[in-house]
Amino acid sequence: MIELSAFDAAAAVRDGSLSSGELFEAYRARAAADRAAGEDGLNCFTWVADSAPDRAPASASGNGAPAALSGVPLAVKDLFCTAGVPSQSGSRILAGYEPPYTATVVERLTEAGTALLGKTNQDEFAMGSSNENSAFGAVLNPWDRTRVPGGSSGGSAAAVAAGLAPWALGTDTGGSIRQPASLCGIVGMKPTYGSVSRYGMIAFASSLDQAGPLTRDVRDAALLLRHMVGQDACDATSLEFPEEIALPSAERLDGVRVGVPEELSGEGIEPGVSEAFQATLARARELGAEVHDVRLPHAPHALSAYYVLAPAEASSNLARYDGVRYGLRAADADELLDMYTRTRHDGFGAEVKRRIMLGTYALSSGYYDAYYGRAQRVRTKIAEDFRAAFETVDFILTPTSPTVAFELGERTGDPLSMYLSDYCTVPMSLAGIPAISIPCGLSEGLPVGLQIAGPAFSENRLLDTAHALERALSFDGSAARA
Amino acid sequence: MPEAAGNPVGPGAGAGANGARSNGAGAALEPVIGLEIHVQLATATKMFCGCELSFGEPPNTRTCPVCLGLPGSLPVANERAVHFGLMIGLALGAELAPRSIFHRKNYFYPDLPKGYQISQYDEPLCRGGRLGEVRIHRVHLEEDAAKLIHVGASGRIHGSDASVVDFNRGGTPLAEIVTEPDVRSPEQASEWLKLLRTTLRQLGVSDVNMEEGSLRCDANISMRPAGTSGLGVKTELKNMNSFRFIERGIRAEIERQRQIIESGGEVVQETLHFDPASGAITSLRSKEEAHDYRYFPEPDLVPVAIDDAMRAAAQAAMSELPADRAARFERELELSADSAQLLAYRGELGDFFEAALAAHADPPAPAQALANWIAGELVARLGDGEDPADSRVQASALAALVGLVSSKRVSVGAGRQVLDRLIAEGGEDPAAIVEAEGLAAIGGEDQLGAIVAAALQANPDAAERVRGGNEKAIGPIIGAVMRETKGRADGAEVTRLVHAQLGI
Numbered sequence: 014m015i016e017l018s019a020f021d022a023a024a025a026v027r028d029g030s031l032s033s034g035e036l037f038e039a040y041r042a043r044a045a046a047d048r049a050a051g052e053d054g055l056n057c058f059t060w061v062a063d064s065a066p067d068r069a070p071a072s073a074s075g076n077g078a079p080a081a082l083s084g085v086p087l088a089v090k091d092l093f094c095t096a097g098v099p100s101q102s103g104s105r106i107l108a109g110y111e112p113p114y115t116a117t118v119v120e121r122l123t124e125a126g127t128a129l130l131g132k133t134n135q136d137e138f139a140m141g142s143s144n145e146n147s148a149f150g151a152v153l154n155p156w157d158r159t160r161v162p163g164g165s166s167g168g169s170a171a172a173v174a175a176g177l178a179p180w181a182l183g184t185d186t187g188g189s190i191r192q193p194a195s196l197c198g199i200v201g202m203k204p205t206y207g208s209v210s211r212y213g214m215i216a217f218a219s220s221l222d223q224a225g226p227l228t229r230d231v232r233d234a235a236l237l238l239r240h241m242v243g244q245d246a247c248d249a250t251s252l253e254f255p256e257e258i259a260l261p262s263a264e265r266l267d268g269v270r271v272g273v274p275e276e277l278s279g280e281g282i283e284p285g286v287s288e289a290f291q292a293t294l295a296r297a298r299e300l301g302a303e304v305h306d307v308r309l310p311h312a313p314h315a316l317s318a319y320y321v322l323a324p325a326e327a328s329s330n331l332a333r334y335d336g337v338r339y340g341l342r343a344a345d346a347d348e349l350l351d352m353y354t355r356t357r358h359d360g361f362g363a364e365v366k367r368r369i370m371l372g373t374y375a376l377s378s379g380y381y382d383a384y385y386g387r388a389q390r391v392r393t394k395i396a397e398d399f400r401a402a403f404e405t406v407d408f409i410l411t412p413t414s415p416t417v418a419f420e421l422g423e424r425t426g427d428p429l430s431m432y433l434s435d436y437c438t439v440p441m442s443l444a445g446i447p448a449i450s451i452p453c454g455l456s457e458g459l460p461v462g463l464q465i466a467g468p469a470f471s472e473n474r475l476l477d478t479a480h481a482l483e484r485a486l487s488f489d490g491s492a493a494r495a
Numbered sequence: 496m497p498e499a500a501g502n503p504v505g506p507g508a509g510a511g512a513n514g515a516r517s518n519g520a521g522a523a524l525e526p527v528i529g530l531e532i533h534v535q536l537a538t539a540t541k542m543f544c545g546c547e548l549s550f551g552e553p554p555n556t557r558t559c560p561v562c563l564g565l566p567g568s569l570p571v572a573n574e575r576a577v578h579f580g581l582m583i584g585l586a587l588g589a590e591l592a593p594r595s596i597f598h599r600k601n602y603f604y605p606d607l608p609k610g611y612q613i614s615q616y617d618e619p620l621c622r623g624g625r626l627g628e629v630r631i632h633r634v635h636l637e638e639d640a641a642k643l644i645h646v647g648a649s650g651r652i653h654g655s656d657a658s659v660v661d662f663n664r665g666g667t668p669l670a671e672i673v674t675e676p677d678v679r680s681p682e683q684a685s686e687w688l689k690l691l692r693t694t695l696r697q698l699g700v701s702d703v704n705m706e707e708g709s710l711r712c713d714a715n716i717s718m719r720p721a722g723t724s725g726l727g728v729k730t731e732l733k734n735m736n737s738f739r740f741i742e743r744g745i746r747a748e749i750e751r752q753r754q755i756i757e758s759g760g761e762v763v764q765e766t767l768h769f770d771p772a773s774g775a776i777t778s779l780r781s782k783e784e785a786h787d788y789r790y791f792p793e794p795d796l797v798p799v800a801i802d803d804a805m806r807a808a809a810q811a812a813m814s815e816l817p818a819d820r821a822a823r824f825e826r827e828l829e830l831s832a833d834s835a836q837l838l839a840y841r842g843e844l845g846d847f848f849e850a851a852l853a854a855h856a857d858p859p860a861p862a863q864a865l866a867n868w869i870a871g872e873l874v875a876r877l878g879d880g881e882d883p884a885d886s887r888v889q890a891s892a893l894a895a896l897v898g899l900v901s902s903k904r905v906s907v908g909a910g911r912q913v914l915d916r917l918i919a920e921g922g923e924d925p926a927a928i929v930e931a932e933g934l935a936a937i938g939g940e941d942q943l944g945a946i947v948a949a950a951l952q953a954n955p956d957a958a959e960r961v962r963g964g965n966e967k968a969i970g971p972i973i974g975a976v977m978r979e980t981k982g983r984a985d986g987a988e989v990t991r992l993v994h995a996q997l998g999i
Contacts, residue, residue, distance in 0.1 A: 094567040107566065114560050116567060215566040219794035249571045249796050326794055329599050332610020333564045337660070349652055353603055376601070376789035385791060 014039050015494065019085050019179040019233045020260075023126070026083045033084020037065040037128055040086045044131050044177045055153045055162075057172040059091050060099045061131040080126030082240060087127035088178035090169050091135050093119050093224075094213040098129070102215040103137040103165075105148040106334045106341045106360025116213025117245045118182065118224050125240035130178055133168030137362045138331065139189055139217040141165050142434035145425055146364045153421070154197060155493040156459055160418040163193030163434070169227045170197040176494035180228040180237055184214060186221045187319050188413075188438025191450035194227055195413035195462025198452040198490045200234045200479070201227045203438075205469045206445035207252040209238075210245030216330040218323035219250075221442050229490065231451060231480045235260050238472065259473050261480035266300040269478060271465075272307030272406030277437045283416045285456025290412045293453040293463050296485050297410070307402045307409065311394040315440040316432060318395070321375045321388035322443075327365075328372030334360060367428065396444040403468045408478055411437045413450040413462030441466045449479050452488040460490070524756060525721040526749045527729075528678035528714055529632075532691065534670045534701045535639065535709035536579045542638040542668035543570030543613060549663035562666035564608030569795050572597070572636075576668040577620070577799055579700040580636050581809035583670050584621030586694055586816050587631045591809075594800050595620045595635075597793040602786045605652070605660050606640040613638050614671075616790045620799065626694065627818070629687050630675040641665030670700070676715065676726065681745040685738040688712060693817050693842040705736050712736075714745050717762070718752045727752075728762040732769055733779060744769035747776055820845060828852075828862040837870050843882040844869055847890050854891035856898035864901050865894060872911060876918050887921035888914070896925040908982030909934040937980045938988055946984075947992040950975035962997045969993060 014036060017025065025031035044061045047054040065084075089095060092102040094112040101107040115123075123129070136146040144152040144167025152167040154160040155175035162171040166183030170193035173181050183190040185203035194201025202225045209224045216222060226237035239258035245251045271294075278290065294304050336342035336356035343355030361369070375384035402409060415436055424431040441448040446469050453463035463482070467475040540547055544561035560568040584591050598616035615635035624631035642664045647656030672691070678684045692703045692710060702709045712735050717727035732748050735741045747769060752762050764782040769775075815823070821839035824830045830838070838845040848869050852862060869883070873893065877886055884890075896917070900910040905925075912934060913925045922928065929935050937943050950972050951958045960968035969990065976989045 092567075094565075100566070102566065110566070112560070112565060112567065114565075212569050213567040216795075247571060248569050250794075325791060329601050329611050329789070329791070332601060332603065333566070333608060335603060335605075335610060337605045338563065338608060339565070349605070373789065376791050378787045378789070381789075381791070 015043070015176045016491070017179070018229055019082075020236050022179055023082050023085050023236070026085070033128070034065050036084055037086050037130070040130055040178055041065070044088070044172070047172075047175075047177055048131075055155055055158070055171050055175055055177070056150050057133055057152055057168040057175070057177055058088070058131040059101060059103075059134050059149050059168070062129055066128045080124070082122070082126035082236070085127050085179055086130035087122060088130050088133050088169055088172050088181035089119060090166050090181070090183050091132045092139060092184060092215040092217075093132075093182060094215065095119055095129060095132065099132060100215065101132075101148070102139070103135040103147040103149060104334075104360065104365070105362070106356070107215075107339075108148065108341060110340050112213075114213065117210035117247060118241050119213065121210075121243070122182070122237070122240055127240075131172075133166070133172055133178075133181060133183075135168055136165035136189075137365050138215070138327065139165040139184055139186055139222070140327070140364050140368055142188070142192055142431050143419070143421075143424065144168065144171075144193070145421065146362055148362060151421060154418045154459075156198060157418065160420055160459070161196065161423075163196035163414070163418065165189040165193075166201070166227060167193045170194050170199060170201065173197070173227050173229060174199050174490060174493040180226060180233050182224060182237075183227045184217075184222055184224050185438075185442065186217050186223075186323060187442045188435035190225045190227060191413050191438045191448060191462065191464060192434055194450045195452070195464075196418040196460065198460030198462075198488065198493060199227060199229055200231055200449065200451050200483075201225065202234050202238065202449040202472075202476075203442070203447060204238060204242065204472060205447045207250050208242045208254050208447075208470070208472070210243070210248040210251045212245055212247035212251075216326075218326040219330060220326060221319075221323060223442075231261055231449070231476055231483045234449065234479075235476045238476075254472075255470055256473065258476070261473075261476040263477035263481040264300075264484055266297055266302035266478060266481050269302045269408070270305060270406040271297060271302050271478075272305050272402055272409045274307050274309040274312060274402070274409060274411065276309050276312040277411040277440065281415050281433070281436060282412055283456070286412050286414070286416060286461050289454035289456055289461035290410075290463065293482065293486065294410065297482060300481055300485055304410075305406055307406055309395070309398045309402060309409075309440060311391060311398050312440045314391050315395055315443055316436055318388040318391035319435075319439045319443060320371065320432060321384045322392065324368040324372030325375045325385050325388075326372065328369045328376065331361075331365070331369055336360075364428070392443045395440050399440075399444045399446060399466075399468075407467065408471075408475065409466045411464045411466075413437060413464040417456050417459035417461060437464060445469060447472050447475055449475055451479050451483050451486075452490065453482070453486055454488065460488075523721050524718045524753055526679060526745075526752075527676045527717045527719055527726060528680075528684055528745060529676035529729075530629075530672075530674045530678060530684060530688070531713040531715070532672045532674075532688070533639075533711040533713075534583070534672065534695060534703065536576050536668040536670055537699070537701050537709075538573055538575045538579065538668050540573060540575075541666035542573050542576055542636070543666055546666065548667055552663055554659075554661035554663060557663045558665070562608070563662055564610075570613060570793075572796055572799065573668055576636055576670075577801075578805070578809055578812070579668075579698075580620045580634060580670050581801065581805060582698050582700055582812055583672065583695070584624070584634050585809055585813055586698055587621070587624035587626050587634065587672070589621035589624030589631055589634055591621055591801055591806060592618065594618070594798050596798045597636075597796045598790045599793050601789045604640070605658065606643045606665070608641065608662065608665060612640065613793055613796070627687060627690050629677045632673040632675050634670055634672050637669050637671060639664055639667040639669050676717075681742040681749070684714065684745055685742045688738060688741065690817060690840050693840055697814055697816060697842055699814070705738070708736060712741055714741065714748075716745060716748050716752065718749070718756055728764050730762065730764065731766045732776070733766060735769060735771075737771075740769065740771045743771065743774065744776075747774060751776055817842060817845075824866075830863055830866050834863065834866040834870060838866060843884060844874070847873075847883040847893075850890035851894040851897075854894040856891070856894035858898040858902040858904070860894045860897035861901055865897050868893065868897050868900075868914075872914055876914065886918065888917045889921065889923060892917055892921075892923050892925055899925060899929065903938070903985050903988070904936055905929055905934060906936050906983050906985050908977070909936065912982070934983055936985055937983045938985065940992075943976075943980075943984055943988065944992055944996070946976055946979050947972075947989060947996060950979070951993070951996060958997060961993065962999060
C-alpha cells in the first residue's frame with residue numbers, strides 16, 4: 014500500500030479496491046512510529062493525527078461520489094494554519110499555538126478529499142536550508158541519517174521520501190520546496206507567485222512565499238496542485254489560474270527548447286552534481302529537446318538581493334509575535350518593553366533573530382534606498398533576464414542545489430555557506446516564476462535534483478516536460494522508504 | 496528657526512502686525528499651523544477585513560483573524576473605503592492618483608496587533624486641493640488602532656496595574672487629511688475644522704463626531720517673524736477631540752513657543768499632549784525618541800488603481816458641498832455673501848433655512864429676512880452649535896413669523912416675543928400667538944397717530960430739538976411710543992409719523 018503513488022491510491026479508493034480508512038491508518042501508523050521513536054526517528058512530524066477524520070468527504074458535485082482525492086492522507090508543513098491543530102511554524106514563540114481557522118489551501122485540499130495526516134517539521138518561520146533551525150529539533154535525511162534533508166520544508170520532504178506520507182504541502186520562499194525535494198530525492202514544485210492562496214500560511218516573506226506540492230512523482234505533483242490553485246477573496250495577491258492543471262502525459266521533448274544558464278550551472282556546482290546534470294541534459298537531447306546556452310546576467314546578484322528583501326519583509330511580518338495576544342509570553346516581565354524584549358529573546362531562534370536584525374537595518378531611515386531600494390531594482394533586472402531568456406527558450410534547466418545533502422552541523426556555524434544552498438533556486442523566486450525539482454540521479458549514493466523553470470503560468474507545460482524527463486531517467490527512490 | 500533664535504523681538508516692536516495676540520508684546524511673531532485630521536469612515540465593514548464596525552458592542556466581539564493580526568491572516572482593501580476616500584478627494588478639489596499603494600508603518604504597541612499599521616506613505620490616494628482658504632496637502636487611507644484600557648491609578652500604560660485591549664475599533668477605516676501650513680490662528684483652525692466637518696457630513700462619508708472620536712485632529716505648530724515665508728521648528732499637538740480643546744490647545748502652544756523664543760530659547764521638535772482639564776502641555780516624545788517607522792510597500796496588498804468607473808461613481812455620489820451651496824444662495828436667492836456662507840458652512844442652519852423657504856409662508860418671508868432671522872435671532876436663542884431642527888421651533892412657523900414681520904403686520908420687537916414663545920413651546924401658527932397675546936402691530940394714522948401725538952406732548956424739549964434738525968433727539972419720543980404700545984409699533988412708521996406731526 015505504501016508503494017502506491019497518491020494518484021494510484023486515490024484511484025483505488027475511488028474504485029473501492031482500497032479502504033480510505035486502511036490507507037490512512039497505514040500512513041498514520043508509520044508517521045506516529047517515527048514521532049514516537051524520538052532520536053531514533055527522522056523527526057519529520059510535529060503533530061500526527063490520532064485517527065482518520067470522521068467522515069470521508071463527498072465530491073463537490075454532490076452526487077455522493079467520493080471526492081477526487083478521497084481519503085488520501087496529506088502531510089502539511091507546520092506553518093499552515095489548521096484549526097484546533099498545533100500550527101507553530103517551527104518556533105518556540107508559537108509552541109502549542111492552535112489557530113481558530115484553517116488556511117485556504119488546506120481547506121481546498123480537504124474539500125477535494127485529502128485527510129490531514131500530520132504537521133511537518135520545518136526551519137523556524139521557514140528560515141533555513143537544512144531544517145536544523147527548528148525549535149522542535151533537526152530532521153534527518155532518510156537516505157543518510159547523518160545528513161540534513163534540506164529546508165525549510167525538510168519535514169515534508171523527508172516524510173514523503175521515507176514513505177511516512179504519500180505527499181505533502183510545503184512552502185517555498187527562496188527554494189524551501191525545491192531544495193529539500195532535491196536533497197531527499199523527490200519532486201517539489203514552486204508554482205507561479207499568486208496562483209495559490211497564502212491566506213493562513215504563517216508568513217516569512219510575503220512577496221516571495223508560495224505553497225506547493227512535495228510528491229513522489231510528477232503526476233502526483235500535478236494532481237495535488239490542481240486542487241491548490243485559484244483566486245481567494247482573502248488573498249489580494251492571488252490570481253485565477255488561467256487553465257486547469259492537467260495530468261502530465263508527455264514522453265518526448267521534440268521541439269522543446271531548453272536553456273542552460275552558465276551563471277547557475279558552472280562555478281560552485283559540486284562535481285558529482287554537475288555530472289548528473291550533464292547526463293540529464295544528454296537524456297533531454299535524446300528525447301528530442303534542443304539544448305541552448307542562455308544568459309541570466311543578474312542571477313549572481315540574486316542571493317544578495319534576496320537576503321535584503323526577504324529579511325526586510327520578515328522583520329515586519331514577525332513583529333506580531335510580541336507576547337500580547339497569543340504564543341509565548343515571557344513570565345514576570347515588569348513593564349511593556351521588558352515583556353516585548355524577553356518574549357522575543359526567549360521565543361525566537363538565532364537565525365530568525367539574525368534575519369530580523371538584517372531586515373530592520375535594511376529598512377531603517379537613511380539605509381532604505383541603499384539596501385531595500387537597490388535590492389528591488391536587482392529583482393526587476395532578474396525578472397527581465399528571465400523574460401529575455403524565455404524569448405529564445407521554453408524552459409531553463411539548472412541543478413536544484415549546488416551540492417547533495419550535507420552533514421548535520423556542517424553549515425550551522427557559517428550562515429553564508431548555508432545561504433549558498435539556495436544559489437540556484439532564489440532567482441526564480443525573485444522573478445515569481447514556476448519551477449520544479451525532480452530527482453535526476455545519485456552522487457555518492459545521495460540524490461541530485463534537476464530544476465526546470467518556465468514563464469509565469471506555464472505549469473502545465475512545465476509538468477509535461479518534467480514528466481517526460483522523469484520517465485526517461487527512471488529514478489528509484491524506494492531505498493529511502495525501506 | 497535660525498532667524499528668530501537668539502534675536503528675540505522686543506516688546507512693542509512691530510505691534511499690530513499680528514492680530515492673533517492682543518497685548519502687542521512680541522507681536523511680530525506669527526504662528527504657522529498645519530492640521531492633520533483623522534476621519535473614521537462610515538463603511539459597513541473594517542478597512543482590511545469583513546468585520547462590521549463597532550458602536551459600543553462588548554469588547555472583542557467584532558474581531559476576526561485579520562484584525563487580530565493572527566498568524567497567516569492577510570488584509571484585503573475595503574472598496575467602499577476607497578470610494579469614500581475618492582469622494583473626499585473630489586470634495587477638496589484634490590487630484591485623485593490613478594495608482595496609489597499601501598505601506599507598512601512599523602512600530603510596537605499593544606493596540607497594534609500586527610506590529611505595523613497599514614497606511615499610505617509616498618503614493619497617497621489624493622494629493623493637493625483646497626477647502627476655503629486652506630490648501631490641502633494630501634488625503635490617504637489607513638486603519639485605526641485598537642483601544643487600550645489601563646487599570647490602576649496612572650491611567651497610562653506606564654505604571655498601570657494591568658492594561659487590556661479591545662480590538663473592536665482596530666482596523667476601522669480612516670481617511671487622514673493633511674493640510675498645508677496655511678492656518679494662522681487658533682480661531683481659524685477651529686472655524687476651518689467646522690467647515691471640514693460640515694463638508695464631510697454633507698458627503699455622508701463619516702459620522703464626524705468629535706466626542707466619539709470619529710473626527711480627530713492633530714496640529715503642527717511653529718512660529719516665525721510675521722511677513723517672512725520660512726518655517727520654524729514645529730511641534731505636533733496630538734489628538735484633540737473638541738473644537739474648544741483645539742482652540743485652547745493651539746493657543747496654549749503658541750503662547751509656550753512665543754515665550755521660549757522671546758526669552759532667547761529654541762523650540763524643540765517634539766510631540767505634545769494638551770490636557771484640557773489642566774491646560775498643561777506635556778511632551779509625549781522628542782525628536783531623538785521619534786520612531787523610525789521603517790516604511791516599506793505592503794507586500795500583502797496590490798496597488799489601488801483608480802479607473803474611470805470608480806471616478807465616475809465617486810462623482811455621482813457627491814451631494815452639494817458647502818462652498819457650492821453658498822454660491823447658489825448668493826446667485827439664486829440673492830443673499831448677502833456673509834449670510835450665504837454662514838448658512839452653507841453651518842449646514843444645519845442651511846437645511847433649516849431651505850426648509851423654511853419651502854414652507855411658502857403667506858405673507859411671504861423674503862429670503863434675506865429669513866436668513867437674518869435664522870443667523871441672528873434664532874441662533875442667539877439656541878445652545879452653542881445646537882441644530883435648530885432639534886429645537887421646538889418649526890421651520891414653517893419661523894417662515895410664517897418672518898412673513899408677518901416683513902409685511903409689517905407684526906413689529907420686530909413683537910416678532911422677538913413670538914420667537915421666544917416658539918422656542919419655549921413650539922407651535923405651528925405664530926399668527927395665533929400674535930392674536931392671543933395682542934401683539935399685532937399698531938399702525939395707521941388713527942391709533943398710532945394719537946399715541947405719537949401724546950408722546951410729543953410729553954417730551955416737548957425733545958420735540959423741539961428734532962424740529963431743529965437733531966435727529967438723535969428722537970430717541971425718547973420713540974421710546975415713549977414703544978412703551979405705550981408694548982413694542983408693537985413699527986419703528987420706521989413711528990419715525991415717519993413724528994416727522995409728519997412736527998411738519999418736517
